[in-house]
Amino acid sequence: MRGGKGRGIIDRIPISSYIESEIKIVISWDSLSLDPHRGCVFHKKTALTEKRKISLTDFSLIMATVIWGSDYPFAKIAMEEISPLSFSAARTLLATAALFPFFLIQESSWKVSRRDFLYLILLACFGTFLNRICWSVGLNLSTASNAALLMTTSPIFVLITSVLLFRSSVTWRATAGITVAFVGVFLVIRGDLKGWDWRATNFLGDLILLGASVSWALFTVLAKFLLKDYSSLKVTAYVMAIGSILSLPFLPNEKPGGWSEISALAWFSVFYVGLSGNCLAYFLWMKGIQNIGPLRTILYSYLMPITAIAFSVPLLGETVTATQIWGGLIVFTGIFLARSG
Secondary structure: OOOOOOOOOOOOEOOEEEEOOOOOEEEEOOOOEOOOOOOOOOOOOOOOOOOOOHHHHHHHHHHHHHHHHHHHHHHHHHOOOOOHHHHHHHHHHHHHHHHHHHHHHHOOOOOOOHHHHHHHHHHHHHHHHHHHHHHHHHHHHOOHHHHHHHHHHHHHHHHHHHHHHHOOOOOHHHHHHHHHHHHHHHHHHHOOOOOOOOOOHHHHHHHHHHHHHHHHHHHHHHHHHHHHOOOHHHHHHHHHHHHHHHHHHHOOOOOOOOOOOOOHHHHHHHHHHHHHHHHHHHHHHHHHHHHHOHHHHHHHHOOHHHHHHHHHHHHHOOOOOHHHHHHHHHHHHHHHHHHHO
């Protein structure tokens, strides 16, 4: 599948910005709604009037959210024996190796100008390298449940980035949505109402996870300039390839025993996150977009934190407080307000 020039979308979150003919930034909620740690994907837009294939499509989208939700606990399991930086590099290389042959077959020309290549390096730094490092390090310090809830803030940061960098107009509903979402973030990070330990490991991890959302927001907004001249497929392939090269120095495992002494479960977790989440779930998600369109597909993405928590509680023994649940619901409410604005 090849993205159209100028209108392609590299996005995993339910908000994207692109350049119209009058060079005006427009906020559009019709993209993939994916979590920013999973790398770049591409799709073609489909009409909302397209006939819906209920059973198979619903199953595909639910399976995608189940796979993505399970990424969080399996990543935590892997990072018990693998350093976060090494894990980030390994999953990036695995995903690129699995998807790049597809890119080579589908894209006929790989030429880009020198200036645009430098811009692609910048995008790879934000969208693949920095984003995945922050996700891995933050997840290692925090809980899988917190990470899944905090990653839902990505649309809010995309909107804020668009306003700050390009002075995009924002309605009062969008402003209210941003405010409400950050109240939810406060509750998710705090965990309870008894106090707040600023030195706690979880608190630092949560802040780093928010950094992953911010880095993805910068990538999402800045990537649109290149999509005026190149297909989203080409931009995706370059960003993944450059991100893999940038990750190579961090591949050696710093934990005792290195890669040679990690368990079979840790190896399984690395391949599971690197291949199933980055490849299989993507194809299931794109199938859903083809059948029912992106606007309806977006709704399924909000199942991901639920599936992440459902896996994390039995696999990792995590607990989720009532305050965090309310915080997650408030974040969703804020995103809804911002979308409707």
